[in-house]
Amino acid sequence: MAESQIAGTAVAAAGPAKEQTPRKRRRLKVSHPERCIGCLGCMFACSRIHSGTASLQDSGIKVLTRGGLEGDFVVVVCRGCEDPPCVRACPAGALERREDGNVIFHKEKCTSCGKCQEACLIGAITLDKEGKPIKCMHCGACIAFCPHGVLELEEVPA
Amino acid sequence: MLRKVLYIDLSRNESWVEEKQDLFAEWMGGTGAGIKLLREECPPGTDPLSPQAPIIFSIGPLNGIFPVATKAVATFKSPLNGELGESYAGGRLHLAMRFAGHEAIVIRGKAERPCYISINDAEVKIKDATSIWGIDAQTTGMILREREPGVGRRSIIRIGPGGEKLIRYANVIVDTYRHFGRLGLGAVFGSKNLKAMAISGTEHAEIPDAKRYREVYNKLYRTAVQTDIMEKYHDLGTSVNINVLNWLKGLPTKNFQASSFSEAEKISGEIFAEQYLFRRLSCAGCPIGCVHIATLKTAFSPHHEFEIRKISYDYEPIYSLGSNLGVASADGVLQLINAVEGLGLDAMSAGVVLGWATEAYERDLITPQETLGIPLQWNNVKSYLKALENIVKAPNEFYAALGNGVDFASRRYGGREFAMALGGNEVSGYHTGPASIVGQLVGVRHSHLDNAGYSIDQKAAKKQMDPEQMVDEIIKEDNSRGVFNSLVGCLFARGVYTEENIIEALGAVGIERSKDDLQILGKKIFEEKYRFKAGEGFDLSAARVPNRFYETISTLGKVSPETVKEMLSLYKSKRGW
Numbered sequence: 025m026a027e028s029q030i031a032g033t034a035v036a037a038a039g040p041a042k043e044q045t046p047r048k049r050r051r052l053k054v055s056h057p058e059r060c061i062g063c064l065g066c067m068f069a070c071s072r073i074h075s076g077t078a079s080l081q082d083s084g085i086k087v088l089t090r091g092g093l094e095g096d097f098v099v100v101v102c103r104g105c106e107d108p109p110c111v112r113a114c115p116a117g118a119l120e121r122r123e124d125g126n127v128i129f130h131k132e133k134c135t136s137c138g139k140c141q142e143a144c145l146i147g148a149i150t151l152d153k154e155g156k157p158i159k160c161m162h163c164g165a166c167i168a169f170c171p172h173g174v175l176e177l178e179e180v181p182a
Numbered sequence: 183m184l185r186k187v188l189y190i191d192l193s194r195n196e197s198w199v200e201e202k203q204d205l206f207a208e209w210m211g212g213t214g215a216g217i218k219l220l221r222e223e224c225p226p227g228t229d230p231l232s233p234q235a236p237i238i239f240s241i242g243p244l245n246g247i248f249p250v251a252t253k254a255v256a257t258f259k260s261p262l263n264g265e266l267g268e269s270y271a272g273g274r275l276h277l278a279m280r281f282a283g284h285e286a287i288v289i290r291g292k293a294e295r296p297c298y299i300s301i302n303d304a305e306v307k308i309k310d311a312t313s314i315w316g317i318d319a320q321t322t323g324m325i326l327r328e329r330e331p332g333v334g335r336r337s338i339i340r341i342g343p344g345g346e347k348l349i350r351y352a353n354v355i356v357d358t359y360r361h362f363g364r365l366g367l368g369a370v371f372g373s374k375n376l377k378a379m380a381i382s383g384t385e386h387a388e389i390p391d392a393k394r395y396r397e398v399y400n401k402l403y404r405t406a407v408q409t410d411i412m413e414k415y416h417d418l419g420t421s422v423n424i425n426v427l428n429w430l431k432g433l434p435t436k437n438f439q440a441s442s443f444s445e446a447e448k449i450s451g452e453i454f455a456e457q458y459l460f461r462r463l464s465c466a467g468c469p470i471g472c473v474h475i476a477t478l479k480t481a482f483s484p485h486h487e488f489e490i491r492k493i494s495y496d497y498e499p500i501y502s503l504g505s506n507l508g509v510a511s512a513d514g515v516l517q518l519i520n521a522v523e524g525l526g527l528d529a530m531s532a533g534v535v536l537g538w539a540t541e542a543y544e545r546d547l548i549t550p551q552e553t554l555g556i557p558l559q560w561n562n563v564k565s566y567l568k569a570l571e572n573i574v575k576a577p578n579e580f581y582a583a584l585g586n587g588v589d590f591a592s593r594r595y596g597g598r599e600f601a602m603a604l605g606g607n608e609v610s611g612y613h614t615g616p617a618s619i620v621g622q623l624v625g626v627r628h629s630h631l632d633n634a635g636y637s638i639d640q641k642a643a644k645k646q647m648d649p650e651q652m653v654d655e656i657i658k659e660d661n662s663r664g665v666f667n668s669l670v671g672c673l674f675a676r677g678v679y680t681e682e683n684i685i686e687a688l689g690a691v692g693i694e695r696s697k698d699d700l701q702i703l704g705k706k707i708f709e710e711k712y713r714f715k716a717g718e719g720f721d722l723s724a725a726r727v728p729n730r731f732y733e734t735i736s737t738l739g740k741v742s743p744e745t746v747k748e749m750l751s752l753y754k755s756k757r758g759w
Contacts (some may be wrong), residue, residue, distance in 0.1 A: 061471035063464035064277075065249075065403075076392025078247040080209060080281060080335045081384050088334040092327050093358045093463055094320075094492050153384075171407055171469035 047182035049125035051104040052162045052175060054086070059172040060097040062087060066166035066175060073165045081152065084160035085175075099174060102160040103128075103146040110157070113143035119157070125182035131156060187219070188284040190299060190306060192374055193233055193291030197306040199284070206285065210668035211242035213268065215286055216257035216705045217714060220266075223288060226408070226717035230259040230267070230366075231348060231373035233292035239279065240287075242669040245467075246280030247387050247395075248687050249403045250412075250675035252465035254279060255667060261373075262350040262531070262587050263606025265718040266711055267365040268627040272337075272465035273357035273472075275381070276670060282383030287463050291374065298340075298378040302331060303385065311377040312584035318524040319355040322378060332382025340378035341368045342526025346572050347370050349585040351608070352532035355523065359473050359494040363528045364629060365607060390692040398690040402678055407469050411677035415472035417464075420497035421451030423611075428645065432614040432636070432737040435505045436560055437537035438602055438730045441613045441737070445510035449500055453512050460492075465672065472674060478516040493520050494516040501611030502533025507540065508560030517563055521570045529643055531587065532573070534608035536566055538588045542597045552580035552595075599729035604628050605720070613640035615730070615738030617652045620749045623725050624656065626711040633659035644735050649745060653752045656677065661704035668707065722754065 064080065064087055071082035086100040108127055111119045118133035119140055136155030149157045164177040190197040202215075207621045215309050216238050219354040223236035237258050244251040252748065254275040260267030279285065282303055293308065296315040300307045314322050319342035329685050337357055344352035345368030352368025354360045362368075371377070374632020389395045406412055414422055414453055427433040428446040434442040447453070458476035465473070480492040491518050503509065503518040522529050536558070542548045550557070556565045569581075576582040583591040587756045592601030602609045604619065605628030612618045614636045622628050630636055633656045642652065662681075662729070663673070669687075679687070681697055688695050695703075732743055 035494065061462055061464040062466065063469050064466045065469050068467065070390075071386065074394065074395060075386075076389055077386040078389060078395075079386030080277075082386055086334060092323055093340075169403065169469070170654075171471065 042132035047124060048179045049182045050143045050162055051180050052101055052103055052160055052164060053178045054099045054174060056174050057099045060087060060174045061172060062097050063171065065169040069166045082158060085166055089170065100147055106163055109143040110140040110149060113139040115139065121156055129141055129157065151174045186284055186285040187192045187288060190289045192289065192292045192293040192308060192376065195308055196683060205255065210703060211285055212240050212668040212670035212754060213255050213664060214668035217707060218254050219286060219288060221485060221714055223517045224259050228259055229692055230261040231369060235259050235370060237289040237370055238286060241276045241279050241285055243691050244669045244687055245276040247691060249398060250406055250468045250678055251669055251671045252276055252468045253670040253672055255670055256362045256367050258367055258370050261369045262366040264721045265715045266627055267367060268366045269362040269367055271356040271360045272360045273337060273360035274466045275337040275339060275356055277466045278335065278381040278383060280380050280387060281385045283385045293375040296375050296377055300330060301381040303383045303692060314377055315346060316343060319526045322526060323358055326378055326380050330380040335382060338378060338380045338384030339424050341371045342524055344526040345369055345372040347574050349527060349574060350587050351528040352526050353528045357484045365627060368526050390417060395690045398686050402683060402687065405678045411672060412470050415674045416470050418451040418455050419474040421454055421495060421500055423497040424450045424500055430737045431735055432612055433505050434501060434613050435609055436508045436540045437600055438613060438734050441734055443505040446505060448510050449504045449512050449515050454495055458512055468672065476516055478520060478715060491520055495519060497613055499529035502530045507566060508535050510561050514563040520565055521567050525570060526572050528535045528611055531608040532570060533590050534602050536569060536585050538597060538601050540591060541600055542595055547579060547596045554578065565696060602728055607724060612636035613734060613736045615736045616741050616745045616749055617656060618742065619727060619731050619746055621656050624722060624753055627709065632709065639738055649749045650752055653749050653756060657756060660708050664704040664707035665700050
């Protein structure tokens with residue numbers, strides 16, 4: 025079984041049933057950052073599942089330290105903004121917000137200008153070696169690899 | 183897969199990278215590659231504190247890729263016992279080395295003045311550290327965090343004043359809460375004018391078959407989190423053993439004068455968890471979170487003003503600085519742990535040295551003249567705090583002797599029979615029976631973790647074992663841990679990495695090995711280490727067992743010298759020596 029299926033199952037069991045007409049989308053939420061133990065399991069899950077590598081760079085979610093391990097962990101992930109500044113900042117139309125609320129990335133249009141990264145105040149976008157953005161897709165695959173329930177998927181209006 | 187060794191020469195202020203496919207193909211990585219490199223770099227008779235003595239860090243093929251493979255190993259010549267120095271640390275170093283692209287790092291030479299090494303991917307710089315020389319290990323970390331890049335993916339390892347002053351059991355602190363604790367790597371750093379190393383990288387590990395990788399990863403991850411293999415590390419942590427060993431009469435107390443402590447309850451894992459624990463941390467890549475952090479809150483005025491310290495605790499420092507010194511309060515233990523952390527001393531060695539000194543003081547082998555008026559008495563935390571500072575400051579011959587380890591100090595002042603070292607290394611916290619004694623004596627680095635003799639004793643307490651069965655177990659662990667330590671997995675997770683799982687995990691990163699291959703490798707690594715030890719004059723036949731081990735009742739009753747002798751002779755014959 026692949027991780028994304030594990031994650032998906034967990035979410036389906038926990039999440040509210042879909043019934044109403046207003047469109048909803050799923051968004052990854054850092055619901056309990058104070059429970060983080062810094063194992064970086066979410067970051068490894070993201071790169072392993074999406075790019076098939078073992079990497080911290082390829083991850084769409086970041087766990088940083090503030091004040092070293094004596095201080096606090098900071099879990100940085102895309103907030104799925106309703107009016108995403110990264111989309112507005114992109115001069116090439118490589119980032120597009122769909123009607124369903126999801127932001128998708130058109131790699132072929134990207135000019136590696138890095139403006140999306142600058143536009144995101146919380147630092148949720150990193151650039152890969154070619155300067156292309158790495159950003160959370162809100163798939164929730166990382167959730168199954170967090171031993172302390174720091175992360176969850178929430179449903180928000182599209 | 184990256185198979186590179188980074189060489190850094192501090193005398194010449196230069197560094198270079200060499201590809202070493204053959205080294206890693208033959209010796210796997212971790213401790214296998216480490217001992218091979220040590221034999222290349224460190225000819226017999228090298229002064230361990232001279233520029234010629236190398237420091238070698240290495241990781242294995244699973245680090246940064248699979249769960250709970252979370253350690254890095256340091257290999258060096260020990261300034262404490264003059265032979266094989268080998269020490270393991272968790273934290274983030276394994277990960278930082280993997281993503282900086284260096285599976286091994288060899289440091290040679292001596293810098294002209296205090297320096298630290300800064301590694302970011304392929305870029306290596308040797309930077310001035312004169313302004314932080316003399317600063318405690320915690321503050322050093324704080325300063326370098328502000329200076330160095332790589333937040334969230336770096337590792338900063340550093341020494342305290344203990345290493346700078348060449349205390350023979352000075353440690354290297356890794357990412358604040360983990361350590362290269364044993365056998366004096368901190369002094370080797372100090373001798374090279376090396377205060378710290380900060381390392382980070384942005385590489386990723388190429389995986390030949392992503393699907394297979396994910397499958398094996400999931401299997402290992404589930405084993406780690408969903409079975410009870412690691413449960414004890416998850417809940418109370420290793421300190422659960424204080425009560426357990428106390429009940430079993432295996433908890434060294436007041437320098438091994440007893441094996442149970444009437445006040446054990448007050449320093450138990452339960453008390454720490456209920457009253458002091460405020461968070462747990464993980465080494466990167468491990469979902470367990472066994473690193474237990476306590477808050478020590480000390481009033482510094484009558485007006486509700488407090489100093490707050492965040493201190494990691496484990497079974498071993500609670501034994502060495504707690505029961506072994508008769509310290510009957512968790513507050514006292516935490517103050518002592520905090521002191522050794524700041525000074526950068528190995529907690530186990532420091533506690534055993536103070537235990538010997540307390541008993542020697544009690545028996546008038548040393549007097550207030552030697553201790554400079556400090557009353558070294560059981561449970562006297564204030565005295566112990568002053569004594570620890572004096573060990574590093576070395577204001578007289580006595581404290582300087584303490585800084586050379588318990589073997590050295592007892593040769594000078596007497597009390598050999600209660601100088602608790604095996605193979606020149608201060609012993610760990612188990613008086614469980616003969617397997618613990620023999621295990622530490624024959625172990626390559628004279629550590630309880632070489633072959634877990636303490637665990638064999640505890641098995642024997644449940645189901646009778648004869649000396650030969652114990653020796654067989656010791657040899658089996660000696661060899662198999664050589665393999666596991668070449669992958670540099672966490673020994674707490676050894677249950678996750680069965681032989682089958684190791685073969686699968688290696689296969690997923692493109693390294694095909696059979697069971698036979700692994701067994702041959704384990705034996706070969708062990709033998710290579712013993713070649714190094716022999717070259718430095720280690721002779722198992724001449725190794726000393728302090729008489730105290732035979733006087734104090736253990737978990738398995740009184741241990742007789744004859745049993746230990748019989749086991750050693752069986753061990754030698756089974757090894758073909």
